[in-house]
Amino acid sequence: MNAKISIRGLTKTFGEGAAAVQALAGIDLDIFDNEFVTFVGASGCGKSTLLRTIGGLEWHDGGELAVSGHSVAGPGADRAMVFQHYSLYPWLSVMDNIKWCRRLKVHTAERTMSDVEAASGRADALLRLMGLAHAGDAYPNQLSGGMQQRVAIARALMPKPEILLMDEPFGALDAQTREVMHDLIRHVHKIEKTTIAFVTHDVEEAIYLGNRVVLMAPRPGRIAQIYDVPLPAQRDQDMKHAPEFLALKKEILARIRETSGMKTDFELLEKLNQPTS
Numbered sequence: 001m002n003a004k005i006s007i008r009g010l011t012k013t014f015g016e017g018a019a020a021v022q023a024l025a026g027i028d029l030d031i032f033d034n035e036f037v038t039f040v041g042a043s044g045c046g047k048s049t050l051l052r053t054i055g056g057l058e059w060h061d062g063g064e065l066a067v068s069g070h071s072v073a074g075p076g077a078d079r080a081m082v083f084q085h086y087s088l089y090p091w092l093s094v095m096d097n098i099k100w101c102r103r104l105k106v107h108t109a110e111r112t113m114s115d116v117e118a119a120s121g122r123a124d125a126l127l128r129l130m131g132l133a134h135a136g137d138a139y140p141n142q143l144s145g146g147m148q149q150r151v152a153i154a155r156a157l158m159p160k161p162e163i164l165l166m167d168e169p170f171g172a173l174d175a176q177t178r179e180v181m182h183d184l185i186r187h188v189h190k191i192e193k194t195t196i197a198f199v200t201h202d203v204e205e206a207i208y209l210g211n212r213v214v215l216m217a218p219r220p221g222r223i224a225q226i227y228d229v230p231l232p233a234q235r236d237q238d239m240k241h242a243p244e245f246l247a248l249k250k251e252i253l254a255r256i257r258e259t260s261g262m263k264t265d266f267e268l269l270e271k272l273n274q275p276t277s
């Protein structure tokens with residue numbers, strides 16, 4: 001099977017000399033069509049850098065990165081990104097926020113009127129999919145954080161991207177809203193058949209959403225381990241209490257502690273604080 005996203009020996013360093021930080025060191029990973037892959041790891045392990053590089057927003061300095069068999073040379077309509085902060089246009093209604101990229105495309109590509117009508121139909125369908133059918137005329141400042149993020153996801157899906165790159169999209173939401181968003185994004189994944197790469201700090205979120213969880217480690221940023229999630233495609237919140245879910249969560253958390261350097265710092269501190277005989 002050909003990979004949708006193929007990453008080989010990918011490296012990326014920020015800065016030079018003594019100030020250089022190797023954000024990515026020899027990343028090898030294949031992500032397949034319609035997969036939902038989540039990324040976790042200690043702060044600074046390169047999760048966002050890897051996602052931004054796949055999105056074409058950062059340039060790698062070594063290795064190879066291909067999407068659908070083509071080397072990535074910058075951002076493209078085949079990939080859409082959703083960030084933690086919703087970045088909606090406050091002066092546009094929900095519906096116009098969702099249609100914005102399509103309107104630009106229609107104007108610049110001299111499309112036909114039927115393109116414009118098709119775009120309206122898709123925007124309506126996305127509003128419904130996101131449970132926002134009643135909110136098309138509202139403005140972003142009238143919406144809760146969870147609703148704003150649903151608009152941002154609908155806007156990202158509008159041009160039918162093959163790949164959705166999500167960087168801590170639910171990080172600013174409260175726990176209950178996050179749970180609702182988890183089920184919603186799994187549903188979107190099933191219906192839209194988009195390949196999703198999703199970065200998070202939350203191990204429970206990573207397991208509940210992902211078909212695979214990629215654990216990264218810092219200094220230098222690298223893949224420490226890839227876990228297959230032992231859950232069926234159709235998920236429900238009760239699965240978070242299943243023994244296999246809890247066992248995987250415990251294992252990943254332990255590995256994050258181990259790879260973050262915090263454990264070594266702690267052991268060193270303990271040694272330094274032992275009484276001298």
Ligand SMILES: Nc1ncnc2c1ncn2[C@@H]1O[C@H](COP(=O)(O)OP(=O)(O)OP(=O)(O)O)[C@@H](O)[C@H]1O
Binds near residue numbers: 014041049050201221
């Ligand atoms: N624009 C930049 N200039 C310099 N260094 C950077 C830049 N972006 C990222 N870095 C560094 O690269 C490393 C990886 O950063 P990145 O943000 O990708 O990690 P992360 O795993 O997403 O972190 P976090 O979980 O804290 O968001 C870090 O050491 C970070 O300080």
